[in-house]
Amino acid sequence: MSENHASPSAPASAAAPAAEAATVPAPAQQTRGRREPMFPDGPAPDPAGSHHERRIRSFQPRRSRVTTGQGEALRRLWPKWGLDIDGLSKLDLGELFGDPELPVVLEIGFGMGEATAEMAAADPGTGILACDVHTPGQGNLLGLAERNGLNNVRVANGDAIILLREMLTPDSLAGLRVYFPDPWPKKRHHKRRLIQPEFLELAATRLAPGALLHCATDWEPYAEQMLEVLSAAPDFENTQADGGFAPRPEFRPLTRFEGQGLDKGHVVHDLLFRRRAH
Ligand SMILES: C[S@@+](CC[C@H](N)C(=O)[O-])C[C@H]1O[C@@H](n2cnc3c(N)ncnc32)[C@H](O)[C@@H]1O
Numbered sequence: 001m002s003e004n005h006a007s008p009s010a011p012a013s014a015a016a017p018a019a020e021a022a023t024v025p026a027p028a029q030q031t032r033g034r035r036e037p038m039f040p041d042g043p044a045p046d047p048a049g050s051h052h053e054r055r056i057r058s059f060q061p062r063r064s065r066v067t068t069g070q071g072e073a074l075r076r077l078w079p080k081w082g083l084d085i086d087g088l089s090k091l092d093l094g095e096l097f098g099d100p101e102l103p104v105v106l107e108i109g110f111g112m113g114e115a116t117a118e119m120a121a122a123d124p125g126t127g128i129l130a131c132d133v134h135t136p137g138q139g140n141l142l143g144l145a146e147r148n149g150l151n152n153v154r155v156a157n158g159d160a161i162i163l164l165r166e167m168l169t170p171d172s173l174a175g176l177r178v179y180f181p182d183p184w185p186k187k188r189h190h191k192r193r194l195i196q197p198e199f200l201e202l203a204a205t206r207l208a209p210g211a212l213l214h215c216a217t218d219w220e221p222y223a224e225q226m227l228e229v230l231s232a233a234p235d236f237e238n239t240q241a242d243g244g245f246a247p248r249p250e251f252r253p254l255t256r257f258e259g260q261g262l263d264k265g266h267v268v269h270d271l272l273f274r275r276r277a278h
Contacts, residue, residue: 038066038071039071039074039075039078041075041078041079042074042075042078042082043074043078043082043084043135043138043157044084044086044157044158046158047084047085047086047087047157047158048085048086048087048158048159048162048166055161056191056192057159057161057192058161058181058182058184058192058193058194059109059133059159059182065136066135066136066139067136067139069139069143070135070136070138070139070140070143071139072139072143073139073140073142073143073146074135074138074139074142077142077143077145077146078138078142078155081142081145081153081154081155082138082142082154082155082156082157083096083154083155083156083157084156084157084158085131085156085157085158085159085160085162085163085167086158087162087165087166087167088166089167090167090168090169091167091168091169091172093127093129093168093172096127096129096154097127097152097154098151099127102125102126102127102152103125103126103127103174103175104126104127104128104129104172104173104174105126105127105128105129105173105174105175105176105177106129106131106160106163106164106168106173106175106176106177106206107128107129107130107131107176107177107178107179108131108132108160108176108177108178108181108194109131109132109160109178109179109180109181109182109194110130110131110132110137110141110179111132111134111137111180111255111256111257112134112136112137112140112141112256113130113132113137113138113140113141113144113155114140114144114253114255114256115179115252115253115254115255115256116128116130116141116153117141117144117145117148117150117153118253119251119252119253120145120148120150120152120153121148121150122251123152123251124150124151124152125152126152126174126175127152127153127154128152128153128154129154129156130153130154130155130156131155131156131157131158131160131163132155132156132157133157133158133159135157138155138157141153141155142155160194161199161202164202164203164206165202168206169206170205170206171206171207171208171209172206172208173206173207173208173211174208174211175207175211175212175213175214176203176206176207176211176212176213176214177214177215177252178194178195178213178214178215178216179214179215179216179252179255179257179258180216180217180218180255180257180258180261181193181194181195181215181217181222182194183217183219183221183222184222185219185221185222190225193222193225195215195222195225195226195229195230196229197229197232197233200213200229200230200233200235200236201233201235204233204235204236204275207275208275209275209276209277209278210274210275210277211274211275212239212272212273212274212275213230213236213271213272213273213274213275214249214252214270214271214272214273215230215270215271216248216252216255216258216268216269216270216271217268217269218257218258218261218262218266218267218268218269219261219266220266220267220269223245223269223271226269226271227244227245227269227271230271230273231243233273234276235275235276236273236274236275236276237273237274237276238271238272238273238274239272239273239274240272245269245270245271246270246271246272247270248268248270249270249272252270
C-alpha cells in the first residue's frame, strides 16, 4: 500500500465489507495467552520465519481486524484449503487441488479476494493458488470460496518469493497474476516493488512455456517501470504487437484496490506478457 491510496500500515485492502464490519475478538483470543496464536490451526504469523531473512520485502505483515465471519472461516476452512508458506517442501499442485490435470495459476497479493473468487467461479477449469499475508483477506476469500461452491481456490499464507523459490517446481504454473501490487511510490521505497528483474528471473523458471504473466497497476510510474523491466526480460515476450500496455482482458474483474484508484482519477494499465519457450 502507499500514500496514493493508504499508508503501508493502513492498507486499503484491510477495509472490511459493511456486512462484516464487526471486529470482535476471536473467541480463542479471549482466553489465549500472549504467545498463543490467534488461530491455532490457521495461518501462522510468519510461516517461513522470513523476519530472519535479510531481504527487502514487498509487503508489510498485517493480522489485525479479523471480523467474526473471517475468523470463523479461517478456523473451519484453513485446514482444508489453506497452506502456510514455510519454504520447507516442494508442492505437488495436482495433489493440492485434487486434480493432476488442472492448470494452476498463481495470484500474488489477492487483498480481500473478491476478484479472485470471481475469476475462480468464471473458470472452474483453472486452479487459483492465491497468495497473500493479509489474514482478514485470507478469511474473506475462504468464506467466499465456500459460499460460492468453489473447489478451485487454495489460499497460501506468506511471502510469494519463498513460495516461488522454495516450494514451486520448474514449469509448474500455467500463469501468474499480480494485480495492483503495492506501488511504493517514494523513491527510497522503490526497491520494495515486486516487479523487478530478479523477480522476473525467478518467476520465469516456475512458469510453463507459453504461460501468461498478467500485471495491472493504477500507479503510472510503476506501470512504466513494469513495462520497462518486462520488455527487457529475456524470458518474456509482450503479447501486444506494439510493445505497449494491453487492454484489460475480460477475465480480470475490477479489484477492490483498483476501484479506489479509479475513484481518485487514476489510470489503470494492464501488462500481458508470455513466458517464452525454453
Ligand atoms: C495493494 S494490495 C492489492 C490487493 C488486490 N490485488 C486488489 O487489487 O485489491 C497488494 C497486496 O499484495 C500483498 N503482497 C505484496 N507483496 C507480497 C508478497 N511478496 N507475498 C504475498 N503477498 C504480497 C499485500 O499484502 C497486499 O495485500
